[in-house]
Amino acid sequence: xxxGAAPQNSDASDPTVLDVRDLKTVFRTRRGEVxxxxxxxxxxxxxxxxxxxxESGSGKSVTMMSLIRLLPMPPAEIRAGVVDFxxxxxxxxxxxxxxxxxxxxxxxxxxxPMTSLNPVFNVGYQLMEPLRKHMGLGxxxxxxxxxxxxxxxxxxxxxxxxxxxPHQFSGGMRQxxxxxxxxxxxxxxxxxxxxxxxxxVTIQAQILELVKELRQKLGMAIVWITHDLGVIAGIxxxxxxxxxxxxxxxxPVRELFANPKHPYTRMxxxxxxxxxxxxxxxxxxxxxxxPMLARDPDSCAFRDRxxxxxxxxxxxxxxxxxxxxxxxxxxxxxxxxxQGEEAVHA
Amino acid sequence: xxxxTIRRLILAIPTLLFISFIIFLIVKLSPSDPTAGLPLTIxxxxxxxxxxxxxxxxxxxxxxxxxxxxxMWDEPLHLIWVxxxxxxxxxxxxxAREICPHPPHLxxxxxxxxxxxxxxxxxxxxxxxxxxxxxxxRSPVMELILQRMPQTLWVVGTSYIVGILIALPLGIISAYxxxxxxxxxxxxxxxxxxxxxxxxxxxxxxxxxxxxxxxxPSVYDTTLEVTDWETFKQQFRQMIMPVMVxxxxxxxxxxxxxxxxxxxxxxxxxxxxxxxxxxxxxxVVLVHVLRNSMIPVVTVIALxxxxxxxxxxxxxxxFKVNGIGQLLIIAIQAGDVPVVQTVSxxxxxxxxxxxxxxxxxxxxxxxxxxxx
Numbered sequence: 001x002x003x004g005a006a007p008q009n010s011d012a013s014d015p016t017v018l019d020v021r022d023l024k025t026v027f028r029t030r031r032g033e034v035x036x037x038x039x040x041x042x043x044x045x046x047x048x049x050x051x052x053x054x055e056s057g058s059g060k061s062v063t064m065m066s067l068i069r070l071l072p073m074p075p076a077e078i079r080a081g082v083v084d085f086x087x088x089x090x091x092x093x094x095x096x097x098x099x100x101x102x103x104x105x106x107x108x109x110x111x112x113p114m115t116s117l118n119p120v121f122n123v124g125y126q127l128m129e130p131l132r133k134h135m136g137l138g139x140x141x142x143x144x145x146x147x148x149x150x151x152x153x154x155x156x157x158x159x160x161x162x163x164x165x166p167h168q169f170s171g172g173m174r175q176x177x178x179x180x181x182x183x184x185x186x187x188x189x190x191x192x193x194x195x196x197x198x199x200x201v202t203i204q205a206q207i208l209e210l211v212k213e214l215r216q217k218l219g220m221a222i223v224w225i226t227h228d229l230g231v232i233a234g235i236x237x238x239x240x241x242x243x244x245x246x247x248x249x250x251x252p253v254r255e256l257f258a259n260p261k262h263p264y265t266r267m268x269x270x271x272x273x274x275x276x277x278x279x280x281x282x283x284x285x286x287x288x289x290x291p292m293l294a295r296d297p298d299s300c301a302f303r304d305r306x307x308x309x310x311x312x313x314x315x316x317x318x319x320x321x322x323x324x325x326x327x328x329x330x331x332x333x334x335x336x337x338x339q340g341e342e343a344v345h346a
Numbered sequence: 347x348x349x350x351t352i353r354r355l356i357l358a359i360p361t362l363l364f365i366s367f368i369i370f371l372i373v374k375l376s377p378s379d380p381t382a383g384l385p386l387t388i389x390x391x392x393x394x395x396x397x398x399x400x401x402x403x404x405x406x407x408x409x410x411x412x413x414x415x416x417x418m419w420d421e422p423l424h425l426i427w428v429x430x431x432x433x434x435x436x437x438x439x440x441x442a443r444e445i446c447p448h449p450p451h452l453x454x455x456x457x458x459x460x461x462x463x464x465x466x467x468x469x470x471x472x473x474x475x476x477x478x479x480x481x482x483x484r485s486p487v488m489e490l491i492l493q494r495m496p497q498t499l500w501v502v503g504t505s506y507i508v509g510i511l512i513a514l515p516l517g518i519i520s521a522y523x524x525x526x527x528x529x530x531x532x533x534x535x536x537x538x539x540x541x542x543x544x545x546x547x548x549x550x551x552x553x554x555x556x557x558x559x560x561x562x563p564s565v566y567d568t569t570l571e572v573t574d575w576e577t578f579k580q581q582f583r584q585m586i587m588p589v590m591v592x593x594x595x596x597x598x599x600x601x602x603x604x605x606x607x608x609x610x611x612x613x614x615x616x617x618x619x620x621x622x623x624x625x626x627x628x629x630v631v632l633v634h635v636l637r638n639s640m641i642p643v644v645t646v647i648a649l650x651x652x653x654x655x656x657x658x659x660x661x662x663x664x665f666k667v668n669g670i671g672q673l674l675i676i677a678i679q680a681g682d683v684p685v686v687q688t689v690s691x692x693x694x695x696x697x698x699x700x701x702x703x704x705x706x707x708x709x710x711x712x713x714x715x716x717x718x
Contacts, residue, residue, distance in 0.1 A: 070621055103624035110622075115615040119714055120637050130623045165713040181623065 016084075017188050017221050018044040018067075023081030025059075025066040025245075028074055035293040036062045038245040039080075041320075044189065049215065049222045051236030051253065053229060053268065055286075059245035060225045064191050068106055069098055085189070104134035107182030107220075111194040113174035117166035123150075123177050124162030127184060134185045149180040152217075154210060172203035176210065183218065190222045196231060208235055229272050233257060238327075241265050244291050244301030247320060251328035261323045261330040263306045300332070308334045347709060347716075351702070358698045365694045366417075370410045370687055378681025380481040400481055402683075413687060416478045421488055424477060478684045482677070487688045490673060495655070497568050498662070498669030502654045505589040509596025510647060516597065517604020517643075521612060522631055532601065539598030548591045548664035555587060562587050566667040588665040592658055596650075603646050607639040614638075641711045648704040652696035 025037035037059045044050050052060045065071045067083045067090060083090040086105060090098065102108075110116045118126060127149060128142040137145060143162070150158035153176040166174055175195060182190055192211070196204040212235060215222060226232060232239055232253065239256045241249040241264065249262040260266045264286075271284045288305040300306070303313040312333050320329040380400055381393045388396075397403055401412065477486040516536070520529040539547075556564035563584050572581050611617065612635055620634045659671035670689065677685035709715045 068622075070618065099624045099626060101624065102622055108619075108622040110615060110619065112615055116619045118616040118620065118634050118638070120641075120712060121634075122713070129620075129625060134624060167714045178619070181619070 014045040014047055016043045017046050018223075019082075019084040020063075020067055021082045021084075023063060023066055023083065024079040025062055025071070026077050026079050028077060033295070035296060036076075036245050037066055038293065038297055040242075040245070040247055042240055042247060042250065044221045044223060046188070046221055047215075047219050049224060049235060049237050051232035051239040052223060052225045052242060053227060053232055053239060054242035055227055055268075058242040060227075060242050061193050062245075063242070064193060064223060064225060068102055068108075068191075070102070070108075100134070103130040103182075103187075104185040105188050107184070107187035107190045109175070109178050109182050109190070109192045109195045112198045113171050113178055114198065116178055117174060119166055122163050122165050123169070126166075127162070127177070127181055130181065130184045145184070146180075149184055150177070152183070152214070153177070153180045155180075170203075171199055172206060175199060175203075175207055179207075179210065179214070183214065183220075186218065187220055190220050191225075192222060193225045194227070195224075197226065197228070204231075211235065229269065241268070244293055244297065246297070246301065246317075246331065248302065248332070249328075249330040250320070251324065252326045255324060255326055255328050259324055259328070261328070262302075262332045263308050263334060264302050265330075267305075310334075347706070350709075351706060354702050354705070358702070362691075362694060362698060363414075365698075366414065366687075366691050367410060369690045369694070370413065371406070373683050373686050373690075374406055374409070376681075378683075380681050380683065383482070383680045413478065413684065416476060417688065417691065420476050421478060424486075424488065478688055480677070480682055480685050482680050482682045482685070487685050490685065491670065491689065491692070494668060494670045494673045497566075497667055498655065498671065501566070501585060501588050501662070501665075501667050501669065502592060502658050504585060505592035505658075506596055506650070506654045508589055508593035510600060512593065512597040513600035514604055514643075517601040518608055518631070518636065518639075520601070520605045521608030521639075524609065529605075533605070536598035536601050539594045540602065544591050544595055544658065544661045545664055547594065548588070548661055551587050551591055552664070564665075566665045568668045588658075588661055588667060591664075592661055600643065600647065603643050604639065607642050608635060611635045611638045637711075641708065644707050644711060645704045648700050648707055651700050652693060655693070655696050 020043065021041045023037055023040045024035075027034040027036055040059070040063050042050070052064070054060050062071065062076075066076070066078055066081075069078065069090065071078075078091060081091055085101070088097065090101070093101075117123070124143070124146055127146040128137075128139075131137045131142040131145055132139075135142075135145075146162055147158045150161060155161055155173060155176055161169075166177070169177060178195075195211075196207050199207060208231065211222070211224075224232070224236060236253045239251060239253050240247050241256075241262065243264050249256070249260070249265045251259075251261075256265065257269065260269055267284075267286045271286060273284075286305060291301050291304070293301065297317045299316065300309070300313040300318050303309040306313065310333075318331045318333050320331045322328070323330045323332075379397075380402060381388070381396050384393070384396070401409060404412075477488065479485070480487050480490060483490065516532050520532045523529055552564045555561045561583075564587075566584050566588060567580075570577060570581055570584070572578050612631075614635075617630060617635055620630045625634075655670065658669075659675055661667075662669045662671040663675065674686065674689050676682075677689070
């Protein structure tokens, strides 16, 4: 793994806690297969926050769900891949081994806090479940810890609120409860699947603040899935851009925003409306639709929407290559020089 | 919740009064004559006297209010009597205290013994207070119902419980293994059980198991009293067929609800959360999903309980079980207005009560629903 200089908040010398190599997930549907995740490789260091960006259907969530095998199988099928976590290959692990990891050493938060909690059990019960299962706490100990956790995520009057049901909490408070559940057993890795998408902007900011703060306190590694580049800029150490089920670019966050290499990343950054500078009448969009891959990609998945596409893009699928410092890599044949597209024709 | 329940109970009173009046009107509108079933040798003027004595010639409203008074005031007095914190049946109490010299429950033999003139009812009127009397049998309607109820509860009640016990696991497994061979088979069988009427399956069972194989008796013997192991086995054997016929029907219905409700919930986000917490599949399905899925199913089960008391009119006929359903059919055929009216009214009360119970259960099971 080509690691250059140190990224911002975490250190390149930090040990890798999660190492994913060549992960491939396919959905079998009535209309044939959908190749949702195609040979995705990435790693996560201890204490690092990895942002994963991409539009809907780019395979962000499916990748993360695949690596702890939380997808409904069938229709999903993990075809290949190695996921190293805790000296174990999660792809080879038994269901029991995985259950011991889910919720204990890998915590998860999901997009919609309104539906992610079970409506008929009170919050305390749902919070105590992983504590009792993974940490073997008794009822009283689990209760105490639950109160601590709710206080940790900033829910006032925690002891009393344990008895409340999810519908008695607001959206933001429910997401805090979800975070408390995910953090219940001190996980090494937290996977946050668009945790702020369903929340309004002020609540979103509060949740982001909370996660930043918790990261300082607890020091777990976080995978933050989002399609909001603004969120990523404010929180991530490193960013991974996904498109068509593949990683198309990865770089430390400053490097990516300063120096985007992949045409998709560039266009993605252009779509972010800006408050300063010249006012655009229309929002910038990337024309076209993201692809539904019916087979293993043998060409660049982005070429139909790419302004720089040329012959080679249709002939083979670009692999990630080093394009800049600090492990900045992109999967593109184009060298980023807007004038000299011919230069690449080597 | 308590306020809600009390409010609903109070609201039930006008509802039930209205229902009872409608039932009464419908029964009265039917062109039946209580003397029609009597021997043809009875001269018309005697028939007219009989009608007069039964009160059939009174204005409809007078008849209705007479019935209403008996139903609401006199009958409850016969059912229970409280003294020193004990509940007695009124007649038992009167007899025990020697206020009335005759025991309330008499067999036919004892009756003819005590009342050689066939004047049994006069004692009921005179010493135990007035009662709703059947045109046909000249005995109190409530006694008829209390005689019939055990048969119905045994057969129909057991079939309901059997149906539920089959349906719940069937629905759960079918939904969890959707489109598996188990699900396909279960769905197929429940579709058949649901669509084939019980008078067909009942007769089919009789032909196969009673006539051809001779395993079970084809007629349900209501006079059988369970006293020892031998009679228990006999009772068990004669219950199997009617219970299976009705149980199949109930199971088909409930398992379809269960399956649909489980399927609705299995794809919910909270199920993914439960799995992400590392809970085992049995906890995910049988605690998280099941608790949510049971909400509509419990409601359906509660709403169908009055039908158990109502008996299964057709199945009771097929297997010759003298239950409530059969009582009602015979009463309708004989134009026995007091029986039809009273039985229908009791059904109405049960339906209203179990509707309320279903609503309360709904609130208990689903914390999002609060009635106050």
